Amino acid sequence: MAFIKRLGWYLVGLSIGIIFLAFFLKKKSEETGTSFCYFPNCRVLKDIRSKPITYSDEVAHVFKVDSITWKDFFEEGNVDFGKSDTKSKPCKIYFISNKEQTIKVKNCPDKVEVVEVY
Template sequence: MKFAHRFAYYLVGLVMGCFFVALVFSGKDTRCNYFPNARVLNNLRTKPFQYSEKAVQTLNEKWIDTADIKNTLKFGDVDFDQSNVPFKKGKLYIIEGKTVKNQEVILKVINYENKAVLDEIIKKPVEK
């Protein structure tokens, strides 16, 4: 069999395979969270999210809002050296992120089995 024929068979199979893969994954809400940071943040975002009294007081100071918290839970970095420790019948996660005004923040989130609670919001001091 000539190279051109083999290449044509290869292309036909490749196109059919791509079509079936696109068909299977097109309507589904699939995520590929391979790294630990992405898995933790996705787990926290998918659970019912609540705010502690201390977090509500910090939100009332108006230097941070819920949009900043959602962005931090989407794009933040989990500090695994201080995280994943048992805390109040859940696990504590320390997440570092930024506000819209580029102010660095630290979120302390307690991850329970059926919910996530924002325990504390800390404004990171500006380093010079």
């Protein structure tokens, strides 16, 4: 019976701790605008959004540079790591797709360039 009692108190303390932790982390993320990105797709898109974005001449002529369209790619897009060249220096190349299209992006240390749209 002593083990069951200790297990019960442990679970009560654990659940209270998880509730406090969730409350404080939610409040911190709302105040500072931070987001917790631990998955590779999220980390790449967050890195791309933090840099100025430029467009190649081909992309600028073929497609209108519409912020809503690009926002969908850089916030909700899926990075295809199978096609991407993540080891190239100095600029890494990523293929990012949304529901209809795929773009090729060069992620350099100081800027991001949209190279092609498929």
